[in-house]
Amino acid sequence: MEEQKKVAVLGASPKPERYSNMAVALLLEHGHTVYPVTPRGGVIHGLKCYRSLSEIPDKLDTITIYLNPEVSTSLAPQIIAAHPKRIIMNPGAENPELAARCEESGIPVLHACSLVLLRTNRF
Numbered sequence: 001m002e003e004q005k006k007v008a009v010l011g012a013s014p015k016p017e018r019y020s021n022m023a024v025a026l027l028l029e030h031g032h033t034v035y036p037v038t039p040r041g042g043v044i045h046g047l048k049c050y051r052s053l054s055e056i057p058d059k060l061d062t063i064t065i066y067l068n069p070e071v072s073t074s075l076a077p078q079i080i081a082a083h084p085k086r087i088i089m090n091p092g093a094e095n096p097e098l099a100a101r102c103e104e105s106g107i108p109v110l111h112a113c114s115l116v117l118l119r120t121n122r123f
Contacts, residue, residue, distance in 0.1 A: 005032050005123070006058050008082070010075070011066035011093070012036030014044050019090065019115065020066035021045075026118045033058070053078045060084040064114045069095040080105045088114050 007027050013020045020036075024045050027034045035056045036044040043049060050056050053063070053075070063084045065072055072079075072095050079087065079102065086108045089095060099109040117123040 005061035006035070007032050007062045007064060008035045008037050008050075008053060008056060008060050008084070009066065010037045010053070010063055010072070010079075012038050012044050012049060013066075014038075014042060018066075023064060023066070023090075023114045023118075026115060030118055030123065032123075035060070053082045056082070062086050062088060064088040064090060065093045065095075066090055067093055069093075069098070072098050076101050080107065083107060086110055088112055088117070090114055 009020055009024050011020050012024055015021055024034055024036050028045060034047055036047055036049045037053060038049050039051050041049050041051050060082055061084060063079060076098055084107060087102055088110045090113055094111060102109050
């Protein structure tokens with residue numbers, strides 16, 4: 001059985017066709033504690049959406065990123081301050097500058113697809 005994790009989905013979308021929305025659903029299906037993060041707030045799959053990482057009340061195991069580099073770079077201070085055990089940069093969200101800053105801060109960065117990791121029990 002896989003270890004349950006506290007996971008922030010940075011760039012979560014309420015649109016069912018978006019990969020970030022699918023990630024929220026699949027993370028829940030696998031029993032993880034999920035924190036959707038979007039500046040719009042709202043609710044995704046019955047979960048309260050947080051407007052920023054700093055609003056999340058728990059220590060995070062993983063931040064999985066679904067944002068373009070321009071947006072994620074601007075969030076670097078929040079991401080580093082959250083100091084998760086790891087960051088996953090999903091396809092299309094690759095950001096070498098952010099990855100370097102996170103790794104310099106002691107946060108490992110994985111370039112992978114969260115959906116594939118979940119479906120292959122390697123999350």
